[in-house]
Amino acid sequence: MEDPLGIIISDFIRAKAPTLFVKSRIVRNVHVSPPPPALEERKQETLARWEKAQDVRLETYPLIVAYRELQKQLGGDPQMLPAVESLLVRGILKHRFPTVNSVVDAANLVSIKHLVPIGLFDLDKMTGNLELTLTGPGDQFIPIGKDKPVKLAPETPVLKDGDGIFSAVGSRDSKRTMISDTTRNVLVFSWGIEGVDPALVSQVLDECAVEIWNTRRSS
Numbered sequence: 113m114e115d116p117l118g119i120i121i122s123d124f125i126r127a128k129a130p131t132l133f134v135k136s137r138i139v140r141n142v143h144v145s146p147p148p149p150a151l152e153e154r155k156q157e158t159l160a161r162w163e164k165a166q167d168v169r170l171e172t173y174p175l176i177v178a179y180r181e182l183q184k185q186l187g188g189d190p191q192m193l194p195a196v197e198s199l200l201v202r203g204i205l206k207h208r209f210p211t212v213n214s215v216v217d218a219a220n221l222v223s224i225k226h227l228v229p230i231g232l233f234d235l236d237k238m239t240g241n242l243e244l245t246l247t248g249p250g251d252q253f254i255p256i257g258k259d260k261p262v263k264l265a266p267e268t269p270v271l272k273d274g275d276g277i278f279s280a281v282g283s284r285d286s287k288r289t290m291i292s293d294t295t296r297n298v299l300v301f302s303w304g305i306e307g308v309d310p311a312l313v314s315q316v317l318d319e320c321a322v323e324i325w326n327t328r329r330s331s
Contacts, residue, residue: 115134115135115136116136116137116138117136117138117242117299118241118242119134119136119242119243119244119271119301120241120242120243120244120245121134121243121244122243122244122245122246124245124246124267125186125244125245125246125269128185128187128246129182129185129305131305131306132182132185132303132304132305133303133304133305133310133313134244134301134302135301135302135303135310135313135314135317136299136300136301136302136317137299137300137317137318137320137321138235138297138298138299138300139297139298139300139321139324139325140296140297140298141296141297142215142295142298142324142325142327142328143214143327143328144213144214144215144291144292144293144294144295145213145214145293145327146213146214147211147213147214147217147327148214151214151217151218151221151327154221155209155211155217155221156209158204158209158221158224158225159204159207159208159209162200162204162205163207168205170197170200170201173227174307175196175226175227175228175308176194176196176197176227177307178304178305178307178308179194179195179196179197179227179229179304179308180194180197181305181307182194182303182304182305182308183282185305186246187267189265189268189283192282194229194282195223195229195231195282195283196223196224196227196228196229198283199220199223199224200224204224212291213291213292213293214327215232215291215295215298215324215327216232216291218320218323218324218326218327219232219300219320219323219324221323222316222319222320222323223316223320226312226315226316226319228302228304228308228312228313228316229282229302229303230300230301230302230316230317230320231271231279231282231285231300231301231302232291232298232299232300232301233271233278233279233285233289233290233291233298233299233301234289234290234291234292234294234295234297234298234299235297235298235299236295236296237278237288237289238273238275238278238289238299239273239274239275240273240274241273241274242271242272242273243271243272243273244269244270244271244281244303245269245270245272246266246267246268246269246270247264247265247266247267247268247270247277248266249266250263251263251264251266251268251270251277252264252277253270253276253277253278253280253286253288254286254287254288255280255285255286255287256284256285256286256287256290257287258287259287264277264280268280269281269282271301275288279301281303298324300317300320300321300324302316302317
């Protein structure tokens, strides 16, 4: 299924980004570990490929431009780069590939390969229906790396479930649903608008699911 959990797209989101679509996958029985040597080797190969692309002009990549437009339509924080562009600018183009764990690193490899954002969440920490919507005044959540709630700006695009916000999509994710050593089932999420081929996003999520499963076999 293209979206097995039936993520609801709120009318607030539809009004700002009429062509927006979401896709997701569920990967079960994962094993989260430090990145295995084979994965680390592929991360280094990715860094080497981008190092050869001297004088990279990100505005020449259609998908980079499309996700900038998505952020613009939704009115996200102008100081925050879209997820893939942020990974490139703050890491890959500085010859740094962040290390988190086997599952997150595998997803980042696929994301950078195709320039399509991928969000990962611990499925077993979620309750009720999932919705992509906008924040209201006073909305907050506890992001990864923090112990206390952080207020989000009004009209920030977020994913929420029965227990509240678990992702400020494309910028910060919650501590509650982060991928950790105890994670066993993963929700894989992506989105796009006009200018992003839905079939490509489906392909990327399928590839990501395979890569996550392969880390289990090689760890």
